[in-house]
Amino acid sequence: MTTVLFDxxxxxLEGPRTDPQVYADAADAALAELNAEPTPAQRRDFRNHDVERIRTHCEELGIDPARFWKLKETHASSGTHDRLRSGERGIYEGVDAIRELSDRTTTGLVTNNRHETAQFVAEYVGIDFDIVRGREPTLEGYERRKPDPYYLEDALAELGVSDGLYVGDSPKDIVAGQAAGLETAFLRRSHNRGRECPPNATYELESVAEVLSVIDESVL
Ligand SMILES: [Mg+2]
Known part of the structure; x- marks a missing residue:
């Protein structure tokens, strides 16, 4: 049985990443909860993801960085879930193909995004993935994102398999997939249209539906 993991x-989810405004709002909410009063420059850094700067500012303001980070991640998750429920951020047409595939073979969702959001999305789209892995709400968890194969390897270990296919829309998905010993598929979307296909990707696909034909034609 073939294993297919999806970014x-x-x-x-439509678009390459979480809207930066979601993180800006999440940082503001976390800072308010901690009664912190950062300077505008510090706040700007808190809204971004530079882990070193965030650690430094937490020290300057007497805040526990782990606590700030977890609060920010939690608020970012609820902000993201609100945007999905309201339709502000859409789901791609064609995810039905993933649903169909998950009825036939082992599938997983492995993302750099927050684990809480990955679980929400799996449930929201109604796909019965065998494994769902997103980043842990810790500074260490953030630093294990792809191209580090950490979460992919973790998913494979949990499934008890060592080969399969990873489908992603970014060159770092191809790097991480290869490092985890997987075949890889670079998925074309409007936002990566101008990029060159990573030369070592096993497949270049125009839609998730094409994953079905790859699986039917290959003996992975
Ligand atoms: Mg992606």
């Missing part, structure tokens, strides 16, 4: 942003 989330740009594969299931």
């Amino acid at each position: 989330m942003d740009g594969v299931l």
